[in-house]
Amino acid sequence: MNNKTHFTVSLLIKAMLCLCFPAYAESLEPLAPLPLTAPENSKRTALGERLFQDRRLSGQNTRSCATCHPLERGAMDGRTRAEAADGVSILRNTPTLFNVGFNFFFNWDGVVTTLEAHTEKVMLNPKVMQATWPLLLARLGADPEYQRDFGLAYPNGLTQANVVDAVTHFERSLITPNARFDRFLRGETNALSADEQQGHHLFNSLGCVACHQGINIGGNLFQKFGIFGTPKDGAKVADDGRYTVTHRERDRGVYRVPSLRNVAVTAPYFHDGRAPTLAVAVDTMAQYQLGKALPAHERDLLVLFLKTLTGEYRGKPVVRGMAEPG
Numbered sequence: 101m102n103n104k105t106h107f108t109v110s111l112l113i114k115a116m117l118c119l120c121f122p123a124y125a126e127s128l129e130p131l132a133p134l135p136l137t138a139p140e141n142s143k144r145t146a147l148g149e150r151l152f153q154d155r156r157l158s159g160q161n162t163r164s165c166a167t168c169h170p171l172e173r174g175a176m177d178g179r180t181r182a183e184a185a186d187g188v189s190i191l192r193n194t195p196t197l198f199n200v201g202f203n204f205f206f207n208w209d210g211v212v213t214t215l216e217a218h219t220e221k222v223m224l225n226p227k228v229m230q231a232t233w234p235l236l237l238a239r240l241g242a243d244p245e246y247q248r249d250f251g252l253a254y255p256n257g258l259t260q261a262n263v264v265d266a267v268t269h270f271e272r273s274l275i276t277p278n279a280r281f282d283r284f285l286r287g288e289t290n291a292l293s294a295d296e297q298q299g300h301h302l303f304n305s306l307g308c309v310a311c312h313q314g315i316n317i318g319g320n321l322f323q324k325f326g327i328f329g330t331p332k333d334g335a336k337v338a339d340d341g342r343y344t345v346t347h348r349e350r351d352r353g354v355y356r357v358p359s360l361r362n363v364a365v366t367a368p369y370f371h372d373g374r375a376p377t378l379a380v381a382v383d384t385m386a387q388y389q390l391g392k393a394l395p396a397h398e399r400d401l402l403v404l405f406l407k408t409l410t411g412e413y414r415g416k417p418v419v420r421g422m423a424e425p426g
């Protein structure tokens with residue numbers, strides 16, 4: 101059998117399987133549900149959780165990771181852009197940390213590819229945590245509880261690598277299963293209304309899914325922001341995106357495609373927080389990523405679908421970041 105015949109026969113078999121077994125057709129869906137349970141809740145995860153909330157992790161004892169990533173509020177700060185430690189400069193829009201362990205690259209420009217590398221970078225970043233290793237190890241080492249618990253969690257106790265490891269263990273535990281869309285993917289067909297199902301259909305048929313895909317519905321690709329023209333930049337803040345990492349001309353204005361999980365509670369949107377609402381973000385995407393002016397009812401159906409992507413953290417629905425979206 102030559103390749104072409106093989107292809108045609110396998111297509112025919114697939115089509116027949118789809119007709120006879122709807123569950124098989126479902127398996128062709130390019131999106132996948134989150135696992136129902138987080139990785140094992142070990143001593144390391146618990147230690148990481150304490151570090152995450154601890155202001156002693158910042159150079160001036162003024163901020164913890166939770167200051168900008170509060171877990172009870174969407175794991176992001178709800179601001180347009182985060183404020184740097186110097187109180188003057190501004191950073192990018194704060195991404196949620198929920199489901200961060202499923203991303204392939206971190207930060208809007210994908211500057212690092214592992215959570216471990218990200219953790220070390222953010223702790224030492226003078227604009228974010230402003231710490232140094234000698235300072236951190238001395239502070240944590242002076243606390244008998246940390247001494248004891250690092251000793252219980254790691255054979256070699258409190259070290260630089262183990263601090264990073266504990267924080268990343270905790271980050272990987274931040275999963276939000278049971279979004280209505282995940283329940284739908286698992287076979288609960290009435291978990292989505294007819295309109296929400298239409299929104300899901302549009303998401304796939306219009307091509308949103310070509311960029312926002314996989315288990316995190318994003319987080320695994322780089323794409324130019326503005327394939328069909330340049331999106332209007334209300335904030336007028338220069339940001340070269342991935343170019344700042346690679347210095348390749350073709351990476352100017354390229355960003356990591358963000359995960360859309362819990363997106364209904366993480367306004368404002370985009371790397372500079374320029375879009376205050378999901379409706380604005382979806383219109384921008386349709387126009388500049390797909391080259392389409394969406395009829396309002398299609399945009400509304402897409403927004404309804406995006407609202408079904410909100411999951412649960414420790415059994416409770418994820419709720420909105422601190423600031424009110426405009």
Ligand code: HEC
Pocket residue numbers: 152157163164165166167168169182183184185191192193194195196197200203205206207208209215218219222223228229267271
């Ligand atoms: C001042 C607010 C602020 C603080 C404090 C802060 N972050 Fe962030 N975080 C941000 C911003 C803003 C970004 C996006 C940075 C960028 O893309 O340039 C980010 C990005 C991240 C990311 C990447 C997420 C992704 O999907 O790309 C992780 C992981 C993260 N932070 C973890 C932490 C940890 C751990 C701490 C504490 C050690 C911390 N953050 C402290 C604001 C903050």
Ligand code: HEC
Pocket residue numbers: 303306307308309310311312322323324325327355356357358359360363366368369370371372378381382385386389390402
């Ligand atoms: C060609 C790739 C591509 C396509 C197609 C695409 N997106 Fe995006 N999407 C991106 C990129 C890149 C960003 C980040 C842009 C930035 O911040 O500068 C993004 C951001 C978003 C955001 C904001 C998320 C956040 O947390 O800030 C939403 C919402 C979104 N997209 C929805 C959609 C929808 C709905 C569609 C289909 C109508 C779509 N996207 C099509 C690449 C794409």
